[in-house]
Amino acid sequence: MKQSGIAWQENKLLSTALLATGAVNFHEHNNVREDFSADDSPSRYEYAVTEDFFRSFGSPFHVVVAMKAADDGSLLRPKYLDKVIETEDYLQSKLSVPYNGRQITYSDFCESNCETSDVVSIFLNMYREVHIRKKGNVKLTYPSMDVFGNRIYLANNIFQVQLNNKSHIIEGCRMIAINFQAIQKNASSVEIMNRWEHEVFMFSESTKNDSLIRVYATSEGLVSKEVRRTGLQALPFITVSFLAVLLFTVITSLKRDPVTSKPWEAAFGVFCPILSLVASFGLLFWCNFPFLPIVCVVPFLVLAIGVDDVFIFLHCYHRTDPRLPVEERIGKMLAEAGPSITITSLTNFLSFAISIFTPTPAIQIFSAYISVAVVFDYTYQIFLYSAILTFGAHREKKHLHAFIPCISISETEKRSLKTQSDISDTLEELMNDFIDLWVNIAMNNVTRIIVACFMIIYCIVATHGVMQIKVGLTSEKLFSYDSPLLPFVKLQTEIIFKEGGQVAVFVNNPGDMRKPEIIPEIMRLVNDFEHATGSIGSASTHLWFIPYLSYVGIQEHGEIGFKYKYLPEFMKLREYHSWNSFVNLGLTEDCMNEKPTCLQKFFFSTGFRNAVQWSERLQLLQEWRNIAAHYSKFNVSIYEPFSMYADQLLTIVPVTKSTVIFAFIVMALVLTAFTPSITTIVSSTLTILSINLGVLGSLTYWNIDLDPISMATILMAIGFSVDFIAHITFHYYKGQTKGKRERLKHALRSIAWPMTQAGISTILCLCVLGVIQAYMVKVFVKVVVIVVVLGLLHGLIILPVVFGALPPRKRIVADVEKVSKTSALQKNHTIRIVVPAATPITIRKNELEKQISAGPRYQDSRG
Known part of the structure; x- marks a missing residue:
């Protein structure tokens, strides 16, 4: 039977390897307009109509180049004017890219669109003729000028204009923008224009130290490349996150007893999320899902979610009776940890799965990746990690050393080694002491009043934050803070949007x-x-x-x-x-x-304008x-x-409202299924609502706007917040003791320490991303920190006070622990007893005997 179990696990690893081959179908998609425009937004339809219009010609290509004087003065001063004309001529006809043995310039591929950039050349040369060389009699008026009977509109190209008060003749301008447009007719023209676009960008970067003018460039292609660069900055840090979490998990799993300690088992637990990432990404690649820059955050979130389960498994394992057979002990561990892990995995999956139905493609794809990864992680934790713990339990039965499993430890050596202290046991003992103290304080009426006042202030501050939140996604939010495109975005916002x-x-x-x-x-x-x-x-x-x-x-x-x-x-x-x-x-x-x-x-x-x-x-x-x-x-x-950015104001608020409400309803239904009690359902649902109110309110105070990125994190926060509340609620609900005080102690001792470990490990997973100076990444870091802090605050502090203040359940349901199938080999003799509520309860005779002889419950297996 053991061999067939090993073979089953081998098949699981083999299937993971097969799914990983989906990498051969890997492909990226990086188009800001398509990825962050809602499917039902008017701007998406309008862009589709525009694309269809130009389809007979090809795909439109557009690069905007802006020029400013280094001293921010007028560009029409003599030496500055000469430099601008020289730069315009260089970009128009001298900047070339190689293709098939030829040097291609903009003039070679612009065709009928050349005139869009010629406007600046005509104006600059006319201005030099009239004002510098004192020739010609053309009136350079604004916003249009007449040149030999042809009216030329200047407001799209000439900005911060100084006019003569009497004649309205242009006397100076502090910014000039040139629109380089063309049509991409085939793959060759796409390649040529992409190369030229890159060279324009490189040229603009080379003018940073120019003594006369600064050149800035942007285009949809450059924006998409910058978004990709920002996203990919996160990937190298997954190694740092993994090592930090691995070290934390191993250290906090150590026990005084060198046999019952579980360092290797804890380490293997950290690999389960990695396997789930490999399998889920491979599967989605096979299903032809594209890879987007925002997906680079998924590995960190999955690692954070998956490692949480390791702490719960280990804690529940140590609470089982070490004298039981290995199979029964693992069965009891699964009976104890399984519901908690199932609740949190289910709520995490549902919170992200709901996001798949939002109208923004980037969020749909992001949510699909993480939803599938959560399912795989749950599968690996339940089946693969429980198998790993089974091997650990067998090692423990044989009294083999935790670090060097080939070395056997005698009872004498074991007792001598156990006298040494360790971090994990000390921290857990401190946590249990805190629990005893806090439960006694939480039952006090003064504490209830203080907590009630705190919650009132908390809700007022959070609600004020929600009411002040700004809405909208802008291109700079997708860039890193040191992006070379940001100066142009600033010019765009402060000058171009205002004037034309x-x-x-x-x-x-x-x-x-x-x-x-x-x-x-x-x-x-x-x-x-x-x-x-x-x-x-x-x-x-x-x-x-x-x-x-x-x-x-x-x-x-x-x-x-x-x-x-x-x-x-x-x-x-x-x-x-x-x-x-x-x-x-x-x-x-x-x-x-x-x-x-x-x-x-x-x-x-x-x-x-304006x-x-x-x-x-x-x-x-x-x-x-x-x-x-x-x-x-x-x-x-x-x-x-830029209509796609403005349209965010139309869709993001109603979509967020409806999605969040639906997510709350789903979370409440899940909690109802696992803890069918009015007391726990109402209190836990309101607590989850309180956490997420705090998350939403904190967005304003931490300079985060409501946009597709933060909307994804809000839905993530709903799933994460359930993690902290569901654990406490479930253990409180199924507590066997009659008194509320003892019941709270039982619930907190069962889950408070692994819940704290999970919160710390989650922050460790994401905090390394804090070094990346990019809004797109920092939103996830900030929201995760907020959720963990508020989750621990509500789960360990607020909720015990709430449970202590609420009346007990009308009926007492004894927690009959489900035993694994292997325990069915035991005798099945039962007796019937009657509890004070006159409820008949059936329990196993041997379990009753054990409880009478061994006390209410084993706290751990340290002896």
Whole structure:
């Protein structure tokens, strides 16, 4: 039977090895827009429409480069102006990347999008001609300037502008931004543009010590790479966490008795979470789950969750009678520890599993990884770790040394060695002394009043924190604090968002533009956007069919009216080539035959300003969406590059509320299933609510906002908080003693020390991540510390006072300990007795005899 058990464990390890081969299917996914946009958010739909619009061309590529003077003065001073022109020219046509033996520059792949960056070049050269060389008579007005009859909009590129009070001519500007746009048509162009993007970033980094100007760069690609770098910073620290927890677990498992001590068993217990990580990650890789940067935190959480069970197993094992056969002793250990471990594993699994149904893909994937890992860890702890403890029990029966199992220790040697003190026993004895003292204090009415006053103040402070919490995810939260992209984010927030931005309006069903009522109605649509809150007005609007109608008038000798047949040739002309990306044309034949399918869809853009706060941007988005909805016949949609961040304000609060409420209901049902008593259910549920109120309130005081990352940690906190409460509640519920005082002592002695060990080991697992200066990582560290502190406070201090103040249960249920199947070999003679509540109870005769002869319970096996 023992050999078959060993074979079963070998099969389990073999299955783990097979699952680990899922690494061959490993693939990363790192796109901030896709990962952190809610599935049902308007911005995700709007981005999908935008992508679909450009699909006929390819995928849009966009790098923004900003320039500031080193002394933060005007960039239009002579030597600064020359440097800016030199830098712009270098980025536009000299910065090259190698590909297939060629050197490729931006000018080689920008095509019709070159003009988006040409705006800055035109302005700078015109300014130098007019103000420095005193040539030309172009009026450089703001926000638009007229160059030989062509209106050029500057507000997207020129910032912190100083104007002449009388003429409104530009006299200076303190920041210039260049938009480098292109279309990625195939894999080759993607590779080329990614290389060029990287070189732009490296160039910007090289200007940190420039005496004249500083260059900053950003793009979606650079943001995604920086998020990846931030996440991967955590992985090397898993080794430090593992060693710290391993050392702590082994040290706190040592006993005075060199035989009953369990150093190797404790060490093997720390490996179970590692095995569960290997198996769970391998399984999910086989299931084609992508790996996201946020998943880098999962190993630390799983290690923290898994090691907690080791302390409970060891503590329950030491509380069993050492005179029992090994199989029966392990059975009693499982009967004692199994329910507690099952409760905590189930609640941890459910809290993360619930997160899978939140609308944010990054949180869905993160929760899937940790949920599956928790299931594997529970399986390994129950089956594999109990088998390891069985080997340890057999070693103990043979009186073999705990550290060197091949050495036998005689009773004389054992007694001499036991006289030496050790950390674990001393700490546990101190804990038991504290328990006796605290239970006596907790039963006092004065203590109850003090605790009640403390809880009132605690709830007020926590509630105030909850009411003050800020909502929203920003890109800088995904970066490390030393990220080279943060200076640009600061410029973006303080300058660009305040002074200028563009919203694109897509007309996805223009209809028959030849009908006389269509163009006036589209112009009303344009006018509504130009007069929306924060809009700059018609000077900022880019609308392709205004120049096209003029072109048609020339071709038709003055006749005004929309014609499809001139569209293909209009878009090919050099002076109008930039409008090519504003329209989706159908077949050329349809255009020649004046069919409306010639023009499938188009977009225009208009400028806005003074939308610095995300709440302000959300108001603009809502207003724009309402305007678009009013013109439903055209199937209008909008696109603003940062709408995904503003939309967080729409989804994160209701999603968090509903998810947290559902999680609390599930936790209450689990507690009800394991402790079916009104006293324990109500008190434990309210205590869990109190812990999580404290967690939510603490977010504000610790500078954590409500965003997808903190939402995941909040759900994690719910699961973790149950760990601390469920252990005490379960042992109090199943206590055999009639008096509340003795019952509390029994419950706390059964679980307080391993619960404290678990709390310390959890902090040890995560605290090493505190050295990583990144919001995304620090949120997990801070929330785990808060949960552990509040969990221990409520579990060991608050809850005993609550139980002591509540009336006892009406019926006393004797705790008949379930024995493992191996104990079925014993005689099954039973007797019936009647307790004071007149409840018939059936117990095993031999168990009753043991209790009469040996006392109420063995506290440990140290002798």
